[in-house]
Amino acid sequence: MTKSQNTRTARNTADVVVLGAGPAGLLLANLLHREGIDCAVLERATPIHIRTRARAGFLAANTVRILDRHGLSGNLHRNGRLHGSCEFRTDDGHFRLDYAGLGLREQHTVYPQQDLVGDLLDQYLDAGGRIHFETEALAVHGIDGPRPTVTVRAPHRGGTRSGSDGTDGTAEWTARYVAGCDGRYGASRRSLPPTARHHRRDHGVSWLGLIAEAPPSLDAVGYALHGRGFAGHMARTPQVTRYYLQCERGTRAGDLPEERIWDELDTRMRAAEHGPLHRGRILQRSVVDLESDVVEPLRHGSLLLAGDAAGLISPAAAKGANLAVLEAELLARALVDDLAHGDGRALERYSAEALERVWRAQEFSHWMVQLLHARPGPSDDESFFHESIRRARIASLRTSRSHQDWFAENYVGI
Secondary structure, three states: OOOOOOOOOOOOEEEEEEEOOOHHHHHHHHHHHHOOOOEEEEOOOOHHHHHHOOOOOEEOHHHHHHHHHOOOOHHHHHHOEEEOOEEEEEOOEEEEEOHHHOOOOOOEEEOOHHHHHHHHHHHHHHOOOEEEOOOEEEEEEOOOOOOOEEEEEOOEEOOEEOOOOOOOOEEEEEEEEEEEOOOOOOHHHHOOOOOOEEEEEEEEEEEEEEEEEOOOOOOOEEEEOOOOOOEEEEEOOOOOEEEEEEEOOOOOOOOOOHHHHHHHHHHHOOHHHHOOOOOOEEEEEEEEEEEEEEEEOOEEOOEEEOHHHOEEOOHHHOOHHHHHHHHHHHHHHHHHHHHHHOOOHHHHHHHHHHHHHHHHHHHHHHHHHHHHOOOOOOOHHHHHHHHHHHHHHHHHHHHOHHHHHHHHHHHHOO
């Protein structure tokens, strides 16, 4: 059996059923499996899809420490690159912050999220972990009882769908706990009780996200504040760069031709002043509406949430994958205490401890959204007020060492 094949078992049961094979789900499964906790991961996508799905690429220092602590960071240290600088370009000039020397003196490790997912998947499979691909969770039932169940749509077999009884194309998994790591639109969120509280904020900003087959054009994260909208530059590898281009709400990913995209990036990044951008083929594009949401609490009986299922955060501060790793470690410790040692106290604290970090990350992400984007108001006076506040924040960040230290601590911290 190859690594890309599903591990099959005759019994659809586990102590912990993990929904989703992203960073949260795979880290959680690795940590549970090595402690002897019987777990199974159910993932609706294929192995190839999760290994190639481009997402974030900036790992916080604490994320690296967690992976180091559990022996899961070998490839990251071999292939990742340390990064500690960002540059702001505005109408009032440009300045650079070497944040690795500010605040807590921490830096990011640039390592594409799909590579991290691939590493975690390989380690889990090499250790004999159970994972079922092309198995979509539809609903979680009985979360108030001792043995919740997960209804899944079984994978295609020979052109048809076969269920546990070979009839209706669905199957059921039984567990002691279900870990919902299946994102904002997964079965875990759909199965929450009415008592769950959903806190949502639409930031009113959209980005066209781009992956370009082009080397980085500067040795820093670039944040360009321009009258035509925000533009961002983030290195991924020596050959690939991530760009963001603020666009109107409702824009479709394919609306703009490549030449127009590069011209717009040149304008907003002020290439005439700071040097041309390295152009290349655009490999991927998508439109992201900047939104944030948080679910409270993160535990509902036997259903526990982590990663994007627990809360979505805007990409303005690169916190999503880092929160997922933090939450997965907290949840793994709590589940091991409960299932292996009969101590449920950490499980009772999980939601409060995780949410404290979530809201801190949300606060800084919201600050970044406000910093990077002009906000049209209902009147010219209100728009002017917002823009003046934004310019004052930038000026303070340029000149105040205490503000720079605060920025660095929160920019890398999680």
